[in-house]
Structure formats: structure tokens, C-alpha cells
Amino acid sequence: MNETLLIIIAALLTVLVAVFAYNMIQESRYRNKIRSQFGHSDQDALMGSQTQSVRDGRSLSHEKISSPEAPAPMLKPSIVGKNTPVTKDDDDIDLSELLDDLDDYDDDKSRQNNPASYSSVGLDLPEPELTNNVKASELPAPSGGFMSGLRATFNRMLNSISDDDTPQNASTAKTKETESIGELEDLDDLDVYDETPLPEPSALLIDFEDLKRSRLTWFDKRIDYLTYVSLREPQELLSVPRLSNRYRVQVIGCTMDGSFQVAEPVPGVLYQAFVIGMQAINRNGLVSERELNLFGQQVEHFAENMGGDALLEDTQAFLNVAKPLDELCARVDQIIAIHLVSRVSILGSELRNSLEKLGFQLQDGAFAYLDEKGRVKFNAVTLDGSEFTPQLLASQPYKGFSMLFDITHVPYGEQHFEEFVNLAVALSQSLHLELVDDQIQQVSTDWLKNIRTFVLEKQLEMIDAHIPSGGELAQRVFS
Incomplete structure (x- = not known):
């Protein structure tokens, strides 16, 4: 019976040695693969962890390399170290923990006087049955020397293992190496987050409230939708921005001495702020809210390019003020016409001579009668709406022409209608x-x-609205 028991113990020790050797071989191959991928032999922080890879769902610290010659699954002892929680998912053997347990076993003085069992080192082996003739005290107990020798034997076996992989294992390693390189390349493509704090923007040169309080004779807040641009650094105006096609836009700049002027791209002239206004009322009607919003976006883009900020007036509040004024402008915007016709044709040259003798001038396809300021007061145009040209006047006869009295462009007073x-x-x-x-x-x-009375009534309405006929504001609105 003693010989049978020794044979069983020897077989179990052989299995234990084989398991340890297999795990050490796996660890050696994994270390060699890591060295070949990263070019150094430093210990990797992931070697002993159980972190799961998102890419392949496997543990990074326990890659299993299979080969056609691999033996059938062997008995895997459960290695449990001190203070190590046992989990059901912990299927692989951690060699470093096993060796630490062996060292702890050698150093444990409390166990030196007690018979050793293989279950104390984590091997779940059945207890051998003892007969009446054999005592447990007669069985050879593993000692510290045995464990130290066993560890030395494992180290010698590890050093004697060849670093060459089988063809299939080499192919598997190459594939995993390619995947690892691909993961590194994916990391290179990621944007690097710069934690450097952005510098605080410099203060605006002119406060928006100061700009809004400025008295600008170029604008009327009832008619002009105003926007404000304040810069952080003095800038030259390289070109006047084109902000609208249907409505008149004026850009007024504030120079470094605090004065305002029509902004022009003049070299050496620096501006610290701008007031940009769009005339929202003209003979085309009142601007729409959509067009105001588009204009505001263009002003904001201009401010961004100039390195400043923009302030926009409330569009709805502006439209509430401008709408009644637009209705008034529609009522007074009238032109009185007196037609001069002939039963027979008259020569164009004769017509021209008569008009010029009375002070009319040919300009822009019509004859204009100017006031003392050089502005158009009355007009003479063709009956069919075509233009007067020097060539046609020299060669073409006419049935007559029309004289026009624009109520909004002629100053208030009976004398102007009489003229x-x-x-x-x-x-x-x-x-x-x-x-x-x-x-x-x-x-x-x-x-x-009757016509004279009608004209004076309309001009009085304009005076009540502070848009006197013939004035600069009326000339601008009814253009």
C-alpha cells in the first residue's frame, strides 16, 4: 500500500509540474510577443490585470495561443492567494500569484509543525485513503526546501524553452500584432485636447451704450435700422461692405479722435467703431423682418472679420415704429402730371430748344428743372415713358411731352405749384x-x-411727420 500511495502522489506531482510548466510557457510566449510589438522589455502595466479588451472581448493579460498540436484541456488548479477574492470568471492561472503563494507557504512558520496538504496551496485534490497499516505521520510532507526546489526547476524549464513559435502561432501573433498597430493608428487620429486656457479677449474700444447715444445726422431711427460694431483694436477699412441690394445702407465710422464720418477705405485712417444703418422705408415699401435678420447676420460677419463685436437693434420693435410711417409715405407719395400735346408732330430739336430756354437740363433721359441747391424740382419726360437722348431729339419728331410735379420732392408752399x-x-x-x-x-x-389744394394737404402731412417735402430726409425716403 505504501508503494501505491507514493505512485499516486508522484502522479499528482507530475500533473502539478506539467500545469506549472504550461503556464510558464504561455507567459514566456506572451512576454516575447509584447517585446516584439513595443520594442523593449519593460514590464507592461496590463500584464497582470484582467481588463477586458473592447476590440476582441478577451483578457489582455491572458492571450491563449492555440496550435494544432496543443494537448487536450488539462486540469486547471484553482490558485487563491491571500486577500484575493475568488470570482467565477477567473478561469486562467496567474503564475506570479502562484509563486507568491508558494513563497508565503515557505515563510509561514505556523504551518511548519503541521502536516502539509496540497489543498493549502490551492490544489483541489482528493485526500488519499489510508489503511490501518499506514499512518498519516509516515507520509512525506512537502517542506520549504521542496517548494524552493520546485520553483528552481520551473525557472530552468522556462530558460530552456525555445522562443520559436509554430507556424500557426506565428500567424496568429502576426495578426494580433497588426490589430495592435491598427489600434495605435486609431489613437493617433484622435484630436488631442489642449487644456491650455484661452486668453481673455481684450476690451472693446467703445462701449455700445456710448455708440447708441451718439448723435448721427446721417440716420433717422424711425426709418433706419441701426447696428453697432465696436472693435478691440484700431483697424483700417479695406473695403466698404456690401450688405443689401434693395435698400440703401450707410456705414459711418468712428475714428481714433472720437469723430464720426462716412467710412471709406482710406490708407492710414484707423477706425475704432462703426454704426451701420439700413434704410428700411423707400418707394419699394417697408423692409421685411427676414431681410432685417439677414442684414444683421451680414453685420455680425463683418464685425467678426474686423475683430470686434456687433450689437443689433430689436427687429420687431423697429418694425412696430416704422410701419405707421411707411403707411404715411404711401399716402403722400404722389406725382402730379400735366401733359402738353400737339395735333401735329413737333421736331425734337425745337422741343429741346424751348425747354432749355426756360432752364431745363437734359440728364438721365429726361429734362430736369433744378432749384437753387441744384436738386431736381420739376421734370419733363416723353409721353410713352421712353428716354430723351441727343440722337433722338436731333432726328425724331414728338407728339408732345409731360411735366411732372413730385409732391415729396418740391418744398411746401403755393408759390412752387404756381411756378x-x-x-x-x-x-x-x-x-x-x-x-x-x-x-x-x-x-x-x-x-x-383742386390740384393745388391736394398738394398742400399732402405736404402738410409730411411736415407733421417731421419729413418735410423737399428736405434731405424726404429726398432719401422717396428716391
């Missing part, structure tokens, strides 16, 4: 033409009186 009527009468007499209205009815004295 208009006198010019029409003088031309009709010199060219032998008849005066008719839009219905081709001959102009009478009563008709002229």
Missing part, C-alpha cells in the same frame, strides 16, 4: 401745345385749384 403751372403755360404757348390731364381732358382753372 410749375407757369412753366407749363409758357411751353404750351411757345410750342403751340394743349394742356390736358391724365384723362386727356383740357386743363381748367378749377382743376388747377
